[in-house]
Amino acid sequence: MEQPRYGNLFQPEIKELIDNKEFALLKEVFGEWQAPDLAELIADLPEDHQPIIFRLLPRPLMSDVFEHLDLATKKKLLTGLGKSEIAHILNEMSPDVRTQMLEELPSGLVKQMLELLSAEEMKIAQDLLGYPENSIGRLMTPDYIAVKESMTVARVLAHIRKKGKDSETLNMIYVVDEKGALLDDISIRQVLLAPPGKRVESLMDHTFVSLKTTDDQESAVLTFRKYHLYAIPVVDAEGILIGIVTIDDVLHVAEQETTEDIHKMGGMEALEGPYLHAPLFRLARKRATWLVALFLGEMMTATAMGYYEVEIARAVVLALFVPLIISSGGNSGSQASTLVIRAMAIGELRLRDWWRVFIREIGSGLILGAVLAVIGFLRIAIWQQAFHLYGAHWVLVGMVVAFTLVGVVLWGSLMGSMLPFILKRLGADPATSSAPFVATLVDVSGILIYFNIAYLILRGIIL
């Protein structure tokens, strides 16, 4: 990748300028940088330097750079900057980014921030914060271009030239009726390619996709994914256009959702915000909940093993293979649940597909179980020839291990693949059926399968 012209490339020199307090020179240099690079530089600075350097930015860049900062740095800057700078930034920010910042701040601070806004911006901010959390209303911005059916293309272009400055995007423009109800969306491409005298109505196809303010943010992700759009209009219950959602807001939501899914799949509660920023005790708490739940579930293995204590005492050789057997069930379950959870998340699998998955996993489970069974039996046979560890009945012990592996891997594959469907059917998040969760369930049943097969094969011989 070509390095941006001004970026980390010159960071050592920048640091030197900062250390030498060459503020006039820095100010000049910053004027030529792009906002994302400036944001990166500021985020990398020691905390007490951040407000000093931020103040050197040209005013028109300030809100743009601020928008690119991560939430933790934003918060720190809000306490380090002066009132007039904060007021400037807050009034210039995109309303959607501002909402997403305000919803993370403590309510006392939100009140202070709102008071710094102009009457107009305060109304916008309060309206947006009035929508429920995780709703489309919180993601949208009211800055868009709306036109009437009767306007000509030339008139639309003049309208954009006059009103377009604040619009979040100029890629799509929206056709509304007298009452503001959304009639259609047209892309700027259509406008730019049409002769200037053509009317808007002749560009319309009366086919559009829209979201409601109260819709869940996840639905926006799915809609963007399906229709390959850059912006989607948002309407209220009466169909009145009140905002738009753009793809960059949705990318952020999609990334957060995936991170939450992955954390759950790793066997813990989803961590909100970056790993390094989470206080140690919160981090531990998010992990402890599931770790303790899994521990309590896993205790049943001790109970199950205790139930077979007499058998273990008689044939200690059986105990040696317990970790090998239960981990194989857990691993195949982890694979199956991972496949199914991810396929569900990206819309490849729906509830009605459960039966096809069930059939596939019987196939996979039997194949994989058979492969491990052969390897497991060979392992016992070879070690027996070499070290004579497993006694006179090693063939039978090998058979117990082999049959158990087929059963446990099949069982793990079925549990791992079906649990996400069951959770989804019950309205829970399929990602909760994490690898550790499936492994714990399979561990207990794996022990039961193992000792029952052992009992069947070895009864009257060594049991």
Next chain:
Amino acid sequence: MEQPRYGNLFQPEIKELIDNKEFALLKEVFGEWQAPDLAELIADLPEDHQPIIFRLLPRPLMSDVFEHLDLATKKKLLTGLGKSEIAHILNEMSPDVRTQMLEELPSGLVKQMLELLSAEEMKIAQDLLGYPENSIGRLMTPDYIAVKESMTVARVLAHIRKKGKDSETLNMIYVVDEKGALLDDISIRQVLLAPPGKRVESLMDHTFVSLKTTDDQESAVLTFRKYHLYAIPVVDAEGILIGIVTIDDVLHVAEQETTEDIHKMGGMEALEGPYLHAPLFRLARKRATWLVALFLGEMMTATAMGYYEVEIARAVVLALFVPLIISSGGNSGSQASTLVIRAMAIGELRLRDWWRVFIREIGSGLILGAVLAVIGFLRIAIWQQAFHLYGAHWVLVGMVVAFTLVGVVLWGSLMGSMLPFILKRLGADPATSSAPFVATLVDVSGILIYFNIAYLILRGIIL
């Protein structure tokens, strides 16, 4: 979410029309649908119906609908449609989507397809296929708007009206010199907001981000994420503009990368393509590799347990807690590796952060280990009072379990968090340190920790 006006809502009726062969009516209905909805309908049809219905689409929609189909359906259609239709679709498709389809086809079929292209499109297709796999060259399209510094805004708009029809995006236009070298990018917003007499050079800031044809596709994802762009220009080694990459291509790459990461984190090779489309044996093979590797690794637990066979025979009670202990180490390791792998993937953690993570995980590991130790000891104490399972020395056994839990959870957290760093440092994919992989490593060491602590505490008493 508001339903698209025509979509699955009317699917039963559509199916009826198909069954009754009401093709004239269907043709009329389809004319009013959007391409993504048509693609969804066709993908949901039985395989033999797909080409029949596809042929009913209005010609101008055909290539658009085709682009929205998943790869498997695309392949099937290519064998079911006539030569003239395929030629039409292939010539009308976006060059970038076409490249991504062609690179998945067997080379014999690619040759047939290329022969159906016009001379101009064939050259474009061959050029794009000439770039290395997973390079930016394979993602880009040569359809963009380029202008000269000396042009006025009015002239630019006229140029767009004339040449813009095929351009992949009109959101950005690119300023090039006489030789075609990229000088700057300007957004359509700047053009639309500027007075018509203004010259392009006065809109330029000479600051832009670009990619090279040979760059890795992952770098495009990172660049889009950092700069919040819709399109990035692509230049060759001499800085000559030769294409653009748009955000929708990159979204696809990002989603695929995340899926590959998640599959690896689930303890298997990444599955390419949808779960339900993978042939059963390929699915089993992708899983078998890791499952067998983990099984071979896990065999060391049998070796380790075998090493302590005498101790187990003397104190069978110790064997009962083996699954509980090793699974706790595995679970804490799974949590730590999940957190670190995901934070690395989204750029939150860099290699240099390893020390901070190490310190945090010592803290987390000790806290979490202590929590489980207390619960574990209580479990033994309570069961002992209730069922007298653990013999006269149950307090010592409880202490062995408790100390082991602290050690194993700490060890699991450290292994889980440090392995992704080690893998990344070695140039491997951090996602390879999957939950099952970490669990397997921790299982073996967990057994060693357990029996060594048992030996220290119980030697001369029951061992």
